[in-house]
Amino acid sequence: MLDQTSPGTLLSELRKQPPLVHCITNFVAMNIAANVLLATGASPAMVHAQEEAGEFAAIAGALTVNIGTLSSGWLGGMEAAAVAARQSGRPWVLDPVAHYATSFRRTAVGRLLELGPAVIRGNASEIIALAGGASRGQGVDSRDGVEQAEESARLLARAHGATVAVTGVVDFVTDGERAARIEGGSALMPQVTALGCSLTCLVGAFTAVRPDAPFAAAVAALATFAVAGEMAAGKANGPGSFSPAFLDALAALDASLLDRDAKVFAA
Amino acid sequence: MLDQTSPGTLLSELRKQPPLVHCITNFVAMNIAANVLLATGASPAMVHAQEEAGEFAAIAGALTVNIGTLSSGWLGGMEAAAVAARQSGRPWVLDPVAHYATSFRRTAVGRLLELGPAVIRGNASEIIALAGGASRGQGVDSRDGVEQAEESARLLARAHGATVAVTGVVDFVTDGERAARIEGGSALMPQVTALGCSLTCLVGAFTAVRPDAPFAAAVAALATFAVAGEMAAGKANGPGSFSPAFLDALAALDASLLDRDAKVFAA
Amino acid sequence: MLDQTSPGTLLSELRKQPPLVHCITNFVAMNIAANVLLATGASPAMVHAQEEAGEFAAIAGALTVNIGTLSSGWLGGMEAAAVAARQSGRPWVLDPVAHYATSFRRTAVGRLLELGPAVIRGNASEIIALAGGASRGQGVDSRDGVEQAEESARLLARAHGATVAVTGVVDFVTDGERAARIEGGSALMPQVTALGCSLTCLVGAFTAVRPDAPFAAAVAALATFAVAGEMAAGKANGPGSFSPAFLDALAALDASLLDRDAKVFAA
Numbered sequence: 063m064l065d066q067t068s069p070g071t072l073l074s075e076l077r078k079q080p081p082l083v084h085c086i087t088n089f090v091a092m093n094i095a096a097n098v099l100l101a102t103g104a105s106p107a108m109v110h111a112q113e114e115a116g117e118f119a120a121i122a123g124a125l126t127v128n129i130g131t132l133s134s135g136w137l138g139g140m141e142a143a144a145v146a147a148r149q150s151g152r153p154w155v156l157d158p159v160a161h162y163a164t165s166f167r168r169t170a171v172g173r174l175l176e177l178g179p180a181v182i183r184g185n186a187s188e189i190i191a192l193a194g195g196a197s198r199g200q201g202v203d204s205r206d207g208v209e210q211a212e213e214s215a216r217l218l219a220r221a222h223g224a225t226v227a228v229t230g231v232v233d234f235v236t237d238g239e240r241a242a243r244i245e246g247g248s249a250l251m252p253q254v255t256a257l258g259c260s261l262t263c264l265v266g267a268f269t270a271v272r273p274d275a276p277f278a279a280a281v282a283a284l285a286t287f288a289v290a291g292e293m294a295a296g297k298a299n300g301p302g303s304f305s306p307a308f309l310d311a312l313a314a315l316d317a318s319l320l321d322r323d324a325k326v327f328a329a
Numbered sequence: 330m331l332d333q334t335s336p337g338t339l340l341s342e343l344r345k346q347p348p349l350v351h352c353i354t355n356f357v358a359m360n361i362a363a364n365v366l367l368a369t370g371a372s373p374a375m376v377h378a379q380e381e382a383g384e385f386a387a388i389a390g391a392l393t394v395n396i397g398t399l400s401s402g403w404l405g406g407m408e409a410a411a412v413a414a415r416q417s418g419r420p421w422v423l424d425p426v427a428h429y430a431t432s433f434r435r436t437a438v439g440r441l442l443e444l445g446p447a448v449i450r451g452n453a454s455e456i457i458a459l460a461g462g463a464s465r466g467q468g469v470d471s472r473d474g475v476e477q478a479e480e481s482a483r484l485l486a487r488a489h490g491a492t493v494a495v496t497g498v499v500d501f502v503t504d505g506e507r508a509a510r511i512e513g514g515s516a517l518m519p520q521v522t523a524l525g526c527s528l529t530c531l532v533g534a535f536t537a538v539r540p541d542a543p544f545a546a547a548v549a550a551l552a553t554f555a556v557a558g559e560m561a562a563g564k565a566n567g568p569g570s571f572s573p574a575f576l577d578a579l580a581a582l583d584a585s586l587l588d589r590d591a592k593v594f595a596a
Numbered sequence: 597m598l599d600q601t602s603p604g605t606l607l608s609e610l611r612k613q614p615p616l617v618h619c620i621t622n623f624v625a626m627n628i629a630a631n632v633l634l635a636t637g638a639s640p641a642m643v644h645a646q647e648e649a650g651e652f653a654a655i656a657g658a659l660t661v662n663i664g665t666l667s668s669g670w671l672g673g674m675e676a677a678a679v680a681a682r683q684s685g686r687p688w689v690l691d692p693v694a695h696y697a698t699s700f701r702r703t704a705v706g707r708l709l710e711l712g713p714a715v716i717r718g719n720a721s722e723i724i725a726l727a728g729g730a731s732r733g734q735g736v737d738s739r740d741g742v743e744q745a746e747e748s749a750r751l752l753a754r755a756h757g758a759t760v761a762v763t764g765v766v767d768f769v770t771d772g773e774r775a776a777r778i779e780g781g782s783a784l785m786p787q788v789t790a791l792g793c794s795l796t797c798l799v800g801a802f803t804a805v806r807p808d809a810p811f812a813a814a815v816a817a818l819a820t821f822a823v824a825g826e827m828a829a830g831k832a833n834g835p836g837s838f839s840p841a842f843l844d845a846l847a848a849l850d851a852s853l854l855d856r857d858a859k860v861f862a863a
Binding site: 082084089092093096097100101105106107108109110111112113114117118121122135305306307308309310311312313314 | 622623624625626627628664665666667668669694697698699700701734735736737786787788789790832833834835836837839840
């Protein structure tokens with residue numbers, strides 16, 4: 063994939079800019095997501111209040127919205143930001159954490175979906191449920207395999223004109239027509255909280271670099287995570303030491319290393 | 330304690346399930362508490378909004394409530410969740426952080442106590458004050474020794490039909506009749522923020538495994554912390570390196586190691 | 597600087613007390629800021645709600661206010677706390693994160709400034725904009741050098757009777773008359789989120805030790821960060837491993853080590 067949209071090429075561009083990424087994420091993910099973006103080379107800003115989220119979205123390169131610790135007040139900020147991002151031609155990324163768990167969440171995600179996310183990233187249970195299927199998710203955990211969510215992902219992508227990224231042991235990305243699988247990462251990653259949420263923010267960073275190519279941007283973000291995850295796993299003694307090793311790996315990655323080790327396959 | 334309620338036995342059961350634990354905790358503890366549960370083998374979910382906390386509590390195996398960064402809106406979510414947990418027969422755990430510090434906190438804890446927690450976990454100053462005694466707590470720190478809180482813990486346990494866990498250098502757990510002391514841990518642990526709050530969430534995870542045995546569940550959680558703390562202290566160079574080492578130790582623990590090293594004594 | 601207001605002297609005093617520091621900070625910084633204070637030897641408490649922030653500020657040794665993830669509800673708590681701190685003769689520290697980014701932030705900072713902070717800490721872009729100059733800040737990042745903010749810092753200090761600390765590659769502190777530069781730290785520090793916010797909380801801890809000497813307190817906090825940052829950089833492989841090493845270094849620092857390695861110069 064050593065072409066103009068290869069993960070390595072996009073990583074180089076990201077570090078040259080670097081993009082300001084407006085993240086509205088959950089309380090668990092706030093710190094690690096900001097550190098993931100800084101280590102990779104992007105500039106995160108966590109701004110959630112309805113009083114300013116719209117104004118801020120218009121000056122950022124991209125927006126990410128994650129409903130992990132949702133409340134009504136925050137939903138207002140998310141909607142204001144998504145509307146402003148769209149009006150300003152900025153891409154935004156939706157992470158529908160456990161949207162199937164309560165009626166409050168289902169309603170909120172329904173409203174956010176109407177605001178035109180460029181990318182939707184979730185685990186298999188979330189994507190299946192979002193496409194109207196019967197998911198087996200419990201709490202925030204997927205109980206379905208990524209391969210079971212591929213058809214749902216394609217349906218969802220076509221219905222909303224979005225790129226959909228399903229992450230798990232092997233990731234799957236599709237824009238409804240093209241599709242790719244990304245291998246790599248580490249079995250320790252699901253044992254560290256909020257890495258999926260952090261990945262959503264990183265997808266946002268790459269869409270800011272290539273607002274016209276959300277599919278390539280999502281693939282680049284997932285490949286970055288997969289390669290850094292493998293690097294970190296080699297140095298970790300468990301989920302605790304994995305986190306600092308993972309941030310070190312993100313910072314140590316460069317374009318050639320990323321394109322050499324990324325395992326991206328057309329699907 | 331190699332019996333059917335030994336810490337090791339309960340840890341094995343926890344990992345077989347694993348339980349979904351609904352945590353309403355403070356902003357400082359959110360990330361580390363989730364990581365503690367994941368490393369131990371449970372499945373945490375942080376859901377606080379009044380709009381959904383009740384609905385979510387009914388699908389989780391247990392609930393934990395921590396008032397560290399309390400506000401009126403969050404108190405509403407805590408109450409809705411505690412009511413729903415009780416109605417669904419789910420145990421819930423109360424962590425009355427610094428409840429003596431302001432009138433807002435005192436009132437809030439009074440209301441929460443009426444909702445029947447299965448376990449109350451606090452430091453010595455918090456437990457003494459909760460039982461109506463004169464505590465010397467300052468801010469969130471205990472200025473009293475655990476041994477000075479034992480009688481308060483027994484009184485509190487009997488008054489509320491709850492198990493009470495007082496944590497400090499040597500922990501004390503009682504259900505008003507039985508009592509146990511748990512030794513271990515590390516002097517570095519009070520230098521790491523929110524470990525006590527994380528322990529509250531882990532007590533919740535063990536009560537989800539054994540909702541009929543909150544005393545054994547609390548002992549198992551405290552023993553798990555004490556043994557993992559000792560393991561981590563041997564690898565740490567200070568409070569910063571302690572945290573990742575502690576999460577690694579929680580993940581590395583197994584039933585036999587835990588029952589071999591747990592220092593639990595009848596009191 | 598081995599005198600009665602040397603950083604080492606103040607660090608020793610801090611550890612003898614230790615001061616209770618009331619921190620109203622942002623969601624990203626909550627955990628790392630509390631860990632920075634604990635590792636250094638202070639006692640942090642995160643209390644933000646309008647229902648209790650004023651009552652709590654009156655029992656703490658100092659207050660710190662950071663608008664990183666501002667909302668209207670939190671602004672009310674910040675104002676109540678700042679008013680109570682002032683009435684009780686407690687110093688408070690303002691961190692005007694990205695106040696130039698939105699009108700909501702600009703208005704909020706204007707109101708907070710009226711409440712008489714003892715110290716204002718920010719990056720160069722924030723301090724320039726706060727003094728009425730044209731800053732080039734983007735999101736939460738400074739795009740100006742500290743040296744470009746020196747005159748703004750002096751103006752701001754005189755206008756508000758406050759000590760102003762501008763942090764960057766070389767820090768600058770002034771009370772409008774005296775001024776100092778502090779060298780040290782590490783290029784890894786801007787790659788770790790919320791270290792500046794954590795430093796604000798540490799400035800608060802030192803002002804609690806010496807409420808009558810905010811200039812010396814700010815210098816001591818900045819010197820502590822700079823020396824610990826250098827120590828940590830020698831052990832880190834990147835921004836991920838820097839964080840635990842930095843907390844270890846803060847805990848390992850003592851008065852003589854700090855005064856030996858602090859690079860504080862009159863400016």
